[in-house]
Amino acid sequence: MSILGAIKLRARRRRAHWRAFRKRRELAVVQDRTRKMAGDAVILLSTLRNEKIRLPFFLRYYRDLGVEHFLLVDNDSDDGSREYLAAQPDVSLWSAKASYKGSRFGVDWLTWLQRRYCHGHWCLTVDVDEFFVYPFCETRPLRALTDWLDASEVRSFAAMMLDMYPKGSIHAHPYQEGQNPFEIAQWFDSGNYTIHRNGGYGNLWIQGGPRARVFFGDNPEMAPALNKVPLVKWHRSYAYVSSTHMLLPRGLNLVYDEAGGEKASGCLLHAKFLDTFADKAAEEMARGQHYGASTEYRAYQESLAKHPDMWCKFSEKYINWRQLEILGLMSKGNWA
Amino acid sequence: MSVGFVMLCHTALDRAAEVARHWAERDCPVVIHVDARVKAPAYDGLVRALGDLGNVRFSGRYACEWGTWGIVAATQEASSVMLKAFPEVRHVYLASGSCLPLRPVEELVAYLDSRPRVDFIESVTTQDVGWTVGGLNVERFTLRFPFSWRKHRALFDGYVRLQRRVGFRRRVPSGLVPHLGSQWWCLTRRTLSAILDNPERGEIDRYFRKVWIPDESYFQTMVRKFSTSVESRSLTLSKFDYQGKPHIFYDDHLQLLRRSDCFVARKMWPQADKLYDTFLLGKGAGQVAAEPNPGKIDRLFSKAVERRTKGRTGLYMQSRFPNKQWGHGRTAAPYSVFEGFSEVFENFEAWLGKVAGTRAHGHLFAPDRVEFAGGETVFSGALSDSAALRDYAPKNFLSNLIWNTRGERQCFQFGPNDVQDCSEMLAGDPNAQISVISGAWSIPLFHSNQNFGDIRREAARLQKIESDHLAILRSHNAKARIRIWTLAEFVENPMEPLQSIVDEISPRSLRRLTEAPTLTDLKGFGQFLQNLRNQGMQPVLMGDFPAGETVPTALRRGRPYLVK
Numbered sequence: 001m002s003i004l005g006a007i008k009l010r011a012r013r014r015r016a017h018w019r020a021f022r023k024r025r026e027l028a029v030v031q032d033r034t035r036k037m038a039g040d041a042v043i044l045l046s047t048l049r050n051e052k053i054r055l056p057f058f059l060r061y062y063r064d065l066g067v068e069h070f071l072l073v074d075n076d077s078d079d080g081s082r083e084y085l086a087a088q089p090d091v092s093l094w095s096a097k098a099s100y101k102g103s104r105f106g107v108d109w110l111t112w113l114q115r116r117y118c119h120g121h122w123c124l125t126v127d128v129d130e131f132f133v134y135p136f137c138e139t140r141p142l143r144a145l146t147d148w149l150d151a152s153e154v155r156s157f158a159a160m161m162l163d164m165y166p167k168g169s170i171h172a173h174p175y176q177e178g179q180n181p182f183e184i185a186q187w188f189d190s191g192n193y194t195i196h197r198n199g200g201y202g203n204l205w206i207q208g209g210p211r212a213r214v215f216f217g218d219n220p221e222m223a224p225a226l227n228k229v230p231l232v233k234w235h236r237s238y239a240y241v242s243s244t245h246m247l248l249p250r251g252l253n254l255v256y257d258e259a260g261g262e263k264a265s266g267c268l269l270h271a272k273f274l275d276t277f278a279d280k281a282a283e284e285m286a287r288g289q290h291y292g293a294s295t296e297y298r299a300y301q302e303s304l305a306k307h308p309d310m311w312c313k314f315s316e317k318y319i320n321w322r323q324l325e326i327l328g329l330m331s332k333g334n335w336a
Numbered sequence: 337m338s339v340g341f342v343m344l345c346h347t348a349l350d351r352a353a354e355v356a357r358h359w360a361e362r363d364c365p366v367v368i369h370v371d372a373r374v375k376a377p378a379y380d381g382l383v384r385a386l387g388d389l390g391n392v393r394f395s396g397r398y399a400c401e402w403g404t405w406g407i408v409a410a411t412q413e414a415s416s417v418m419l420k421a422f423p424e425v426r427h428v429y430l431a432s433g434s435c436l437p438l439r440p441v442e443e444l445v446a447y448l449d450s451r452p453r454v455d456f457i458e459s460v461t462t463q464d465v466g467w468t469v470g471g472l473n474v475e476r477f478t479l480r481f482p483f484s485w486r487k488h489r490a491l492f493d494g495y496v497r498l499q500r501r502v503g504f505r506r507r508v509p510s511g512l513v514p515h516l517g518s519q520w521w522c523l524t525r526r527t528l529s530a531i532l533d534n535p536e537r538g539e540i541d542r543y544f545r546k547v548w549i550p551d552e553s554y555f556q557t558m559v560r561k562f563s564t565s566v567e568s569r570s571l572t573l574s575k576f577d578y579q580g581k582p583h584i585f586y587d588d589h590l591q592l593l594r595r596s597d598c599f600v601a602r603k604m605w606p607q608a609d610k611l612y613d614t615f616l617l618g619k620g621a622g623q624v625a626a627e628p629n630p631g632k633i634d635r636l637f638s639k640a641v642e643r644r645t646k647g648r649t650g651l652y653m654q655s656r657f658p659n660k661q662w663g664h665g666r667t668a669a670p671y672s673v674f675e676g677f678s679e680v681f682e683n684f685e686a687w688l689g690k691v692a693g694t695r696a697h698g699h700l701f702a703p704d705r706v707e708f709a710g711g712e713t714v715f716s717g718a719l720s721d722s723a724a725l726r727d728y729a730p731k732n733f734l735s736n737l738i739w740n741t742r743g744e745r746q747c748f749q750f751g752p753n754d755v756q757d758c759s760e761m762l763a764g765d766p767n768a769q770i771s772v773i774s775g776a777w778s779i780p781l782f783h784s785n786q787n788f789g790d791i792r793r794e795a796a797r798l799q800k801i802e803s804d805h806l807a808i809l810r811s812h813n814a815k816a817r818i819r820i821w822t823l824a825e826f827v828e829n830p831m832e833p834l835q836s837i838v839d840e841i842s843p844r845s846l847r848r849l850t851e852a853p854t855l856t857d858l859k860g861f862g863q864f865l866q867n868l869r870n871q872g873m874q875p876v877l878m879g880d881f882p883a884g885e886t887v888p889t890a891l892r893r894g895r896p897y898l899v900k
Contacts, residue, residue: 136586136588140587140588143607144586144605144607148584152581158654160653191736191739192719193732194729194733195653195732196729204657212725217720217724220724220725220729227654255654255655256655258657259659260646261643261644261646261647261656262643262651262655262656265653314716328653328739330653330654331655331656333643334578334640334643334645336583336636336639
C-alpha cells in the first residue's frame with residue numbers, strides 16, 4: 001500500500017469519527033444502563049426500526065450466547081419496540097428520529113456509541129434479523145470464543161451472511177412473536193458464492209446465495225455483499241466503513257488466510273425472508289432510506305409480485321454449525 | 337505421601353485455589369507461586385481462600401513474563417520451599433494454575449510409588465527438536481536475547497540476524513548438553529535437590545538468565561547431568577498450536593479427557609464448569625493402573641493445526657482465500673474437460689456418463705446458459721444456470737462446482753464457442769484432465785446450412801480462438817493432464833484415445849470399452865476444408881485431412897472398430 005493510500009484511508013477513518021461526533025446530537029437517551037456494564041462485558045450493538053415482532057427471540061438468542069449488554073438505537077419505531085426495549089434490564093437504548101440514510105444506514109450512530117462505550121470490549125454488531133453462529137456455539141459461550149481470540153492475538157472475527165429461506169411462498173407460514181425464525185426459514189444455498197478481493201480495504205467481497213440466484217440472475221454485480229466482520233475487540237480508533245462489511249484500520253479486514261490455511265470464522269444466519277419481508281420491502285421502498293437508492297428493494301418487489309419460491313432441490317436444510325463447517329461456509333480454524 | 341505439587345499461577349486464581357485445595361485435602365502438600373504482576377487484592381484473596389489448609393505454602397514472587405528467566409526463578413524458589421518444608425515428599429510435580437487433575441491423586445501416587453527413582457521430564461537434544469517456534473533451537477543457547485519477542489518482535493528478529501551475521505556465539509558452560517522439552521515435569525527429590533544445591537549453580541543460573549525461554553531448557557538440561565533415570569515424557573497433557581500457544585480445553589472435551597488416562601492436563605478454560613466439577617468433585621475412580629494415552633487428543637489438535645496451516649484444498653471461502661502463487665491445488669478434485677468430442681461423436685455426453693459412471697455436463701461455459709447434465713437449471717450447491725452469474729466470476733463457478741460435487745467426478749465439454757475466461761485456470765490446474773480434438777469445431781459448420789461466406793468468417797473466428805486456447809495449454813505454466821489430437825489424427829484411430837481417457841477417469845473398472853459412441857458423418861469433409869482454402873482461409877487445426885472424397889477407413893463405417 002502506498003503512503004498516499006494509507007493517508008487517504010486514515011483521512012477516511014477520521015471523517016467517519018467526525019461524522020459520528022456530529023451525529024451524536026441525533027441520539028436521544030431513552031434508557032442508559034451502561035454503568036452496570038462489567039469492564040470486560042461482551043456487548044451487542046444494533047440499529048432497528050419497527051421490529052417488535054422479532055425482538056423477544058433476538059434478545060433471548062443473544063443472551064443465551066452470553067451477550068452481557070445491548071446498546072441499541074431505535075430509529076423512530078411506532079410499533080412499541082422502544083417501550084419493550086426500555087424495559088429490558090440489560091439494554092441501553094437511544095432513539096433517533098433523523099434520517100437512517102443520513103447517518104449512513106445507522107453506522108454513524110453506532111460508531112459514536114462504539115467510541116463512547118466499547119473501547120476495550122468485544123463488540124458484536126448485527127442487525128435484528130442476523131443470528132451469529134460460530135464454531136462450537138452449542139457448547140461454548142461467546143466468552144470462550146473471545147478469550148480464545150484474545151489469547152491468539154486476533155482482533156476481529158468474520159461471519160458471512162447466510163440467507164435463510166422457507167420452502168414455498170414466504171407467506172405460507174406467518175412468523176409469530178418469540179418464535180425461532182429458522183423453524184420457518186430452514187433452507188440455504190450451500191455452494192454458489194463468489195469472492196472478489198477488495199484492493200483498497202483488503203477485505204473479501206462475497207456475493208451470491210439465493211438473493212443473487214433469484215433476484216439478481218441478470219445483474220450479479222448488484223447482488224448484495226455477504227461478507228461481514230461483526231465481532232471486533234473494539235478500540236476507539238476503529239470505525240466501520242460500510243455497514244459491518246468492512247472496517248478501518250484495514251488490518252481488521254484480514255480475516256482470511258492467503259497461504260492456503262483456514263482461519264476460524266462463523267456465519268450470520270439471516271432471517272430476512274419471512275412473511276414480514278413483503279411489508280418491509282414496501283415500506284422501505286416508500287422511505288427510500290436504503291443502500292444504493294433502494295435498488296435492492298426494488299428488485300425484491302418486482303420479483304415478489306411473482307410469488308417466487310426461493311427453494312430449489314439443491315437447497316440445504318439447516319442442521320447446525322458443524323454442517324456449515326463441513327460444507328465449507330465457515331471454519332474452526334485451529335480452535336479445537 | 338510421596339508427591340507434592342508446585343503451582344505457578346498468574347490468572348484465574350479462584351480455579352487455581354480449587355485445584356490446590358483438591359490436592360491439599362488429599363494429603364499432597366502444595367507450594368504456590370503467584371506472578372509478581374498479580375495485584376495485591378487478588379493475591380490476598382487466594383491466600384485467604386487457602387488459609388485453612390496446613391500443607392499449602394506460598395513462595396517468594398517473581399514477575400513471569402513469557403520466555404524469560406522469571407519463570408525458572410519462580411520454579412526454583414517454590415521447589416526449594418517444597419523440599420525444605422515437606423521432607424516426606426519424594427516426587428515434586430510442577431503444575432500451573434490452569435492445570436486440572438484428570439485421575440484421582442491416589443492413582444498418581446501409586447504410579448509414582450512403583451517408579452520411585454524415575455524423573456518424568458521431556459528432555460530432547462536440540463538437534464532432534466522439531467517443534468520450536470521461530471525456528472530457534474540451538475541458537476536459544478548461543479545468542480543473546482535482550483528484546484522481548486512478544487512486544488518488540490522486529491527488534492528481536494533484527495538482533496538475532498545481526499548476531500548471526502557477525503558470528504557471535506555464547507559459550508555453553510562446560511559439562512552441559514543443551515536439551516529442550518515441555519515446561520511441566522515431575523522430578524524426584526534426589527534429582528531436584530542436586531540441581532538446586534549444585535555448587536556451580538550460580539554460574540549456570542547466570543548463563544541461563546540470558547537463554548531464550550529458559551523454562552523449556554533449564555531443568556531439561558540439568559536433569560541430564562544429575563538424574564540416573566530419565567523418562568523423557570511429561571505426565572501433564574499439554575498441547576501447543578502452531579503459534580506455540582497451548583490448546584485450551586472446554587466442557588465439550590470431557591469425554592476425550594476422561595478417556596486419555598492422563599494424570600493432569602492443561603490448559604483449562606477457567607469457565608469450563610463441567611470439567612472442574614467432574615474432575616475435582618466427581619468420585620469416578622478411573623480404570624486402575626492404565627497408562628496415559630493422549631493419542632486421541634493428539635490427533636484432534638494436530639488436525640486443528642493442519643486445518644489452520646494447510647486448509648481444505650479447493651475451498652474458497654470467507655476465511656480461506658489462497659494466493660495464486662502459493663501453488664496449492666486450485667480445485668478440490670480431479671475432473672475432465674472434453675474439447676471437440678461432442679462434435680465428432682453423436683450423443684457423446686450420454687455415452688460418457690454411462691461408460692465412465694461420472695457426471696457428464698454439456699458446455700458449462702456456453703454463452704447463453706450453463707448446460708448442466710440433464711438440462712438442470714440449478715445444480716449442486718444451488719449453482720444457477722444463469723450465464724451472467726457464471727461470467728461474473730467464472731473461476732469461482734468452476735471451483736464451486738468441483739467443491740460441491742466432491743466424491744463424484746465431473747466431466748464437461750468446452751470449445752471455442754464458449755466463454756474463454758477460465759482457459760488459464762483450466763490449464764494451470766493439476767486436477768484437470770483436458771482432452772482436445774483440435775479443429776473439431778468445423779464439423780457443425782460443415783453440417784450447417786449457412787452461406788459459405790458466413791461459414792468462412794465463422795471458421796476464421798473459431799480457429800483464432802482455439803489457437804489462443806491451445807497456446808495456453810502448451811505454455812510452460814500448464815499443469816493439467818493435457819492431450820491434444822488434430823481432427824485428422826483422431827478420426828484415424830478414435831478408440832485408443834477414448835480408452836486411455838476413460839481408464840484415467842475410472843481406473844478401477846479397467847475393462848475394454850464395449851460400446852463405442854457413434855461417429856458423426858464426415859463424408860465430403862475433406863472437400864469442405866478444401867473449399868475453405870479456396871476461399872482464402874487456412875484451416876490448420878484439423879491436421880492433414882485428405883482433400884477430395886477419400887475418407888479414412890474408420891469413417892466409412894458408422895461405428896469405429898472395437899478391439900474386444
